[in-house]
Amino acid sequence: MIRARLKKRIDHCFAQGTELGYWTEAAAGLYAVEEPKHAGQGDYATNFAMVVAGKEKKKPREVAAQLVELLAAHTDLLARVEVAGPGFVNCFLQEGVWQSVLPEICTAGDAFGKSDIGREKKVLVEFVSANPTGPLSVGHGRQAVLGDAIARLLEATGHLVTREYYYNDAGRQMRVLGESTRARYLEQLGLPFTFPEDGYQGQYIRDIAQELISEQGDRLKEVAEVAPFKEKAEQVIFADINNTLARLGIRFDNYYNEHSLYENGLVDDVIATLRAKGLVYDKDGAVWFKTTEFGMEQDRVIVKSTGEPTYRLPDIAYHREKFRRGYDWMVNIFGSDHIATVPDVLAGVKALGYDPAKVTVVIHQFVTLLRDGQQVKMSTRKANFVTVDELLDEVGPDVARFFFLMRKADSQLEFDLALATQQSQENPVFYVQYGNARLASIAKQAAAKGITRGELAEALLARLTTEEELHLLKAMAVFPALVESAAVALEPHRIVFFLQELAAHFHSYYNKHRVISEDVDLSRARLWLCEALRIVIRNGLTLIGVSAPETM
RNA sequence: GCCCUCGUAGCUCAGGGGAUAGAGCACAGGAUUCCUAAUCCUGGAGUCGCAGGUUCGAUUCCUGCCGGGGGCACCA
Numbered sequence: 001m002i003r004a005r006l007k008k009r010i011d012h013c014f015a016q017g018t019e020l021g022y023w024t025e026a027a028a029g030l031y032a033v034e035e036p037k038h039a040g041q042g043d044y045a046t047n048f049a050m051v052v053a054g055k056e057k058k059k060p061r062e063v064a065a066q067l068v069e070l071l072a073a074h075t076d077l078l079a080r081v082e083v084a085g086p087g088f089v090n091c092f093l094q095e096g097v098w099q100s101v102l103p104e105i106c107t108a109g110d111a112f113g114k115s116d117i118g119r120e121k122k123v124l125v126e127f128v129s130a131n132p133t134g135p136l137s138v139g140h141g142r143q144a145v146l147g148d149a150i151a152r153l154l155e156a157t158g159h160l161v162t163r164e165y166y167y168n169d170a171g172r173q174m175r176v177l178g179e180s181t182r183a184r185y186l187e188q189l190g191l192p193f194t195f196p197e198d199g200y201q202g203q204y205i206r207d208i209a210q211e212l213i214s215e216q217g218d219r220l221k222e223v224a225e226v227a228p229f230k231e232k233a234e235q236v237i238f239a240d241i242n243n244t245l246a247r248l249g250i251r252f253d254n255y256y257n258e259h260s261l262y263e264n265g266l267v268d269d270v271i272a273t274l275r276a277k278g279l280v281y282d283k284d285g286a287v288w289f290k291t292t293e294f295g296m297e298q299d300r301v302i303v304k305s306t307g308e309p310t311y312r313l314p315d316i317a318y319h320r321e322k323f324r325r326g327y328d329w330m331v332n333i334f335g336s337d338h339i340a341t342v343p344d345v346l347a348g349v350k351a352l353g354y355d356p357a358k359v360t361v362v363i364h365q366f367v368t369l370l371r372d373g374q375q376v377k378m379s380t381r382k383a384n385f386v387t388v389d390e391l392l393d394e395v396g397p398d399v400a401r402f403f404f405l406m407r408k409a410d411s412q413l414e415f416d417l418a419l420a421t422q423q424s425q426e427n428p429v430f431y432v433q434y435g436n437a438r439l440a441s442i443a444k445q446a447a448a449k450g451i452t453r454g455e456l457a458e459a460l461l462a463r464l465t466t467e468e469e470l471h472l473l474k475a476m477a478v479f480p481a482l483v484e485s486a487a488v489a490l491e492p493h494r495i496v497f498f499l500q501e502l503a504a505h506f507h508s509y510y511n512k513h514r515v516i517s518e519d520v521d522l523s524r525a526r527l528w529l530c531e532a533l534r535i536v537i538r539n540g541l542t543l544i545g546v547s548a549p550e551t552m
Numbered sequence: 553g554c555c556c557u558c559g560u561a562g563c564u565c566a567g568g569g570g571a572u573a574g575a576g577c578a579c580a581g582g583a584u585u586c587c588u589a590a591u592c593c594u595g596g597a598g599u600c601g602c603a604g605g606u607u608c609g610a611u612u613c614c615u616g617c618c619g620g621g622g623g624c625a626c627c628a
Binding site for chain 1: 555574584591593622624
């Protein structure tokens with residue numbers, strides 16, 4: 001917020017300079033105002049002179065001098081301006097500027113960090129989308145938390161968000177699930193059975209079979225259809241998945257069933273539409289989509305010679321429905337194993353006359369799980385995977401969420417169970433939460449001693465002048481811009497890193513300075529500082545769906 | 553073979569066209585008569601995978617190579 005203020009002034013100087021003939025408008029919008037890495041280089045620095053000099057073929061130092069001259073009129077904001085290094089202009093703010101962030105934060109409260117840059121754009125965030133064939137694995141967990149945090153960021157920045165779970169309960173996978181369940185059912189009744197070659201081997205299938213036996217007895221032993229087994233399994237597993245998601249604090253607005261696309265003729269309609277456009281042809285008994293028309297190496301089958309569609313076709317139909325439902329932006333969270341489906345679907349969208357640029361796919365890499373220092377290889381079929389439920393039993397939702405968001409989506413995430421469980425008191429999430437608890441405790445202590453913050457307008461915020469206090473004020477001032485950039489980039493890990501840094505600044509401050517002292521004015525100013533910190537930490541934690549306990 | 557992605561401190565990872573590349577863990581030492589020690593302070597640690605190119609300036613962008621992961625089906 002302070003940076004934006006300074007940027008405006010520099011933009012103004014740029015315009016003045018063009019009028020004065022110092023430079024042309026060639027460098028408009030190309031220079032930046034940023035925070036220097038090192039102390040002594042000012043509160044902010046701009047590469048203005050280097051960028052302008054590059055365009056004008058001038059010497060950066062000369063341009064810098066001209067900018068300094070123009071900035072001299074802004075003594076209300078700037079105390080001092082220096083030219084440094086190859087031509088950086090370092091800006092030192094007037095005292096009191098940083099303190100002005102406190103009233104903004106404290107007045108905004110829960111709203112601090114929120115914005116309306118989304119302009120009520122309708123966004124569909126699709127994530128998890130696991131078919132109900134088994135419990136959610138740790139990999140799904142990462143996706144669930146990532147998707148939900150992205151949705152929270154978008155909501156905080158003024159987007160109208162729908163969280164959607166796309167699933168299919170009609171495909172081959174589900175048939176195998178039903179057959180697996182029937183096999184276990186017969187097995188547990190002591191009857192002859194054949195377990196499907198690629199069946200689901202998890203214990204949960206046995207549990208479902210047992211449930212069927214206690215509900216139905218052996219009444220299903222002669223049933224030829226797989227339907228009753230499949231339906232039972234689906235119902236139990238979906239309930240389980242939803243329960244897991246609820247434990248993570250994740251709730252979907254909509255579950256979209258792939259099967260409904262067939263029932264409503266939407267899949268056939270895609271073929272018909274593409275065929276009418278000449279983008280589909282028959283070969284070897286299959287139906288092909290001319291993806292080569294969209295820059296791909298080969299055409300793709302969308303209906304197999306058996307008459308069954310491939311996954312691409314309903315995926316394309318589904319995405320068309322997203323457009324038809326009126327979304328302005330579609331965000332898909334996929335695991336890296338689904339990366340290959342993306343170009344096909346985007347080509348389909350384009351072929352149907354919609355703008356693929358409105359679809360953003362966030363690909364996240366796998367979770368590598370370490371148990372006892374050894375990597376656990378996971379496979380859904382063989383059921384030797386760690387479920388999100390098991391993880392939650394061990395570490396709880398706050399730790400799980402925080403850990404899943406500690407890495408950017410592009411990076412593989414190493415989840416060390418030994419670290420997350422046995423040494424949980426050393427987890428970074430507690431470090432941040434402890435900061436919040438300390439802040440709450442300080443407020444309580446102050447109240448117990450009869451010291452209140454008093455009116456914000458009357459607080460002597462100018463008393464906040466220590467290096468640590470200025471660090472904290474600067475850090476908090478960045479928060480709204482951080483939330484915006486994290487939302488636009490769909491990168492919630494930035495919030496996690498910010499929180500860790502802010503908490504570190506606060507813990508350090510706490511150990512060096514006393515908030516509550518004999519100096520009542522100073523105490524009050526510092527209590528307001530703490531109040532602002534509490535707001536920022538809590539708002540940040542809320543963005544990633546982690547709780548902010550007041551005692552620990 | 554082709555496509556995507558990653559390669560930064562002993563380990564796990566941030567960062568990213570600019571001025572001296574950061575954090576946590578681990579390791580060593582220290583801090584509490586006082587607001588929660590789940591905290592803090594001090595210390596060492598790096599050819600930013602390799603080689604070219606673009607640029608006033610590259611760890612960051614481009615190309616190639618090497619290495620890890622994922623994907624290239626009439627599986628999803």
